[in-house]
Amino acid sequence: MKSFAALTLFNRTTLAAAGSALALAALTLPAAASAAVVPPGVTLAAKQELVRNNGSEVETLDPALVESVGAANLGRDLFEGLTVTNGDGVVVPGVAEKWEQKDSTTWIFHLRKNARWSNGQNVTANDIVYGCQRFIDPKTASSYGNVYGPFLLNGADIVAGKKPASALGVRAIDAYTLEVRTSGPVPFLPELMSNPNLGPVHRATVEKFGKDWTKPGNIVTNGPFQLKDWQVNSKLVLTKNPNYWDKDHVQLTQVTYLPVEDENTDVKLFQSGDNDMTYQLPTGSYAKYRQQFPNDTRNSLVLGTRYYSFNNRDPLLKDVRVRKALSMVIDRDLLAQRVTADGQVPMYGLMPKGVSGADVSNYEWASWPMEKRVAEAKKLLEQAGVKPGTKLRFAMNTSDYNKKMAIFAASEWKTKLGLATDIESMEFKVLLKKRHDSDYQIARNGWVADYNDATTFLQLVQCKSTQNDNFNCSPKADALIQQASETVDQAKRKQLLTEAAKLVMEDYPMLPLLQYGLPRLVKSYVGGYSLKNPMDHYGSKDLYIVKH
Structure with a gap:
């Protein structure tokens, strides 16, 4: 979904070989690497608001129950896991500022002490433990539980009801140190932990509101954005999270997600200026729109x-x-x-x-x-x-x-x-x-x-x-x-x-x-839309509006 002239697929290698018996060097990257990086000479617009189509109404905002691409898009905006993928699809630190692999099945993640929930409370290792255990627990009924569960120690047995969720191989060594043990070699674990399903959840909020915990006014998030409004089948509005640890590198102040399923309607909204980023172009229309909108067509x-x-x-x-x-x-x-x-x-x-x-x-x-x-x-x-x-x-x-x-x-x-x-x-x-x-x-x-x-x-x-x-x-x-x-x-x-x-x-x-x-139209003034994202994970924190 890049410049129309480029139709490419970028492959990446895993962070480490699974069989390495040696501990890997701790990974540390600058904070700016995990949010929007505005190139020198680019002037930002005074109004940093984006409207993007999400393709359909989402089934949930609960990270444990996320299943669709649309829900995952929102999950990455509202919540942040131990790791994240940046605009180029590269794994970078999230809540964890660094990590190391002790052996083929043991990883240690060191959490940053300035990570905050949207209510101002600290994000701790116990929040990750709770989020992972809740996700794997069969009582939660997550359709992804038996997908990711088997990668984690005892995960398969927990999903099968043979062991309690507390037996999961994810434990807090202290408030800001987390140990993750896998059932076997999982070389891509840092990337796996970037998925919303395996991220932190604010336990007190879930226990207070139950199934209504994700509604506006109730939900507490730790990602770059927070939920402002959710009008089912109409729009979902996010605003910048003032307590996000890397807020200084998040340029957008508001993101509106549309649930438009029809591609022709999607394009009409783009043409009328009511949508900055379509979800997908109609079949057979790519050449037409590439000619009509040469600066706005993206594809890969x-x-x-x-x-x-x-x-x-x-x-x-x-x-x-x-x-x-x-x-x-x-x-x-x-x-x-x-x-x-x-x-x-x-x-x-x-x-x-x-x-x-x-x-x-x-x-x-x-x-x-x-x-x-x-x-x-x-x-x-x-x-x-x-x-x-x-x-x-x-x-x-x-x-x-x-x-x-x-x-x-x-x-x-x-x-x-x-x-x-x-x-x-x-x-x-x-x-x-x-x-x-x-x-x-x-x-x-x-x-x-x-x-x-x-x-x-x-x-x-x-x-x-x-x-x-x-x-x-x-x-x-x-x-x-x-x-x-x-x-x-x-x-x-x-x-x-x-x-x-x-x-x-x-x-x-x-x-x-x-x-x-996924050919789509993206307004030329939307910056940060990379040519190198192999899984179409375009988090809103990586985007910004250029003066136009």
Whole structure:
């Protein structure tokens, strides 16, 4: 989502090798590295207020329950974890001013003593402990609990109800020193701890207000911004947190998030001056808007995948031959070049280009001529007893972008296989619930990495993962992932995770389509929007308004 001339993917290396038996040097960076850095010669506007579209109404502001990209965007603005990722996507100190790795499974984080909650109280190690324990505790019912839990010592057993939350491998050595113990080597732990789910939570506020603790007037945050107003399905307004430790480097005084799902409406708001930063351009419109707004168009690939979930429990789709046939006939090149037409690239596997910890693998038939692919797909459907005219059900969240992609897929299935498709559109929150409840047949889905490692994508297909909306299960692949989590040999780990991804995808649990690109319009006066952010984590603290 950068300058229109650049369509690039930036890869990063992990902070340290997992197998290092030596303690790593403590990491310390200047405070300014974790907030907006205004280049010399740039004059700031007197009014530092930003309006940005978030793509949909968020499901929550509770860090433990954050699941969507939109909620995570707000989570990073309102809360700050031990670490953060800056505008370039690089891990830098957050609440922790430095840290060191004692051995392959033990990390020590040193908290800065000037970190404050929005009510002025100090942020302490116990706030991190409480936030992590609450997140992992099955009583909280976080859909991410069994995603991140297994990385932390005893986390998997806590999620399974076998141990209490207090057994989690996160403990306060003193008020400003935290020990984090992992279940195995986790070389990307500093990056993992930048996610809102694993950050601090103000315990007294949660206990006082219960489920209403995130409402305006109740919520206490420790990030660069605080909640001023939340009008559901209208707007969510944040203001600069005067007690934030690095407030002097936060330029914006107010950020308004819009929940606009329709991309055309999003663009109209941009054109009228009511929106400074769109969420995503409509399908097929990138070239048009690049010409119309040459100084405002941003685009880049990110570590993410657009895919369709197959409900592996569905009477029709439980047959792998049907799932394979549906995947084979989708012309991803045509989809990328003619439908989305915004620089995204076809995917035929689980891993996007640029991810650390595994190699990209493709289906063998991806290089076949389409005629051969269609012939094989028809043969598979015939063997499965699926006749032409069979009707498919497709669920998606309301969006012109999603609609055009769905219509394309339905056309492919109709013209090449003789299958009809009913497309149902709904709010994003409704789609989330349908996917989690297995109340669908085929559903629009997508995933942008939480951290740069193959395991974030493997969560989508692991047997017991709450992010596995396909409801597939490959015990052999899970065993390979477990082996990888126990080794300190990085080459061996990569081999195991690559093998696991390839093995599970041979069962066609999902239909990979495109590597995510998020073309958008950003007003030229919005500074700090980097060309090097591989996970689209644009925190508002990294942005500023240039005089115009």
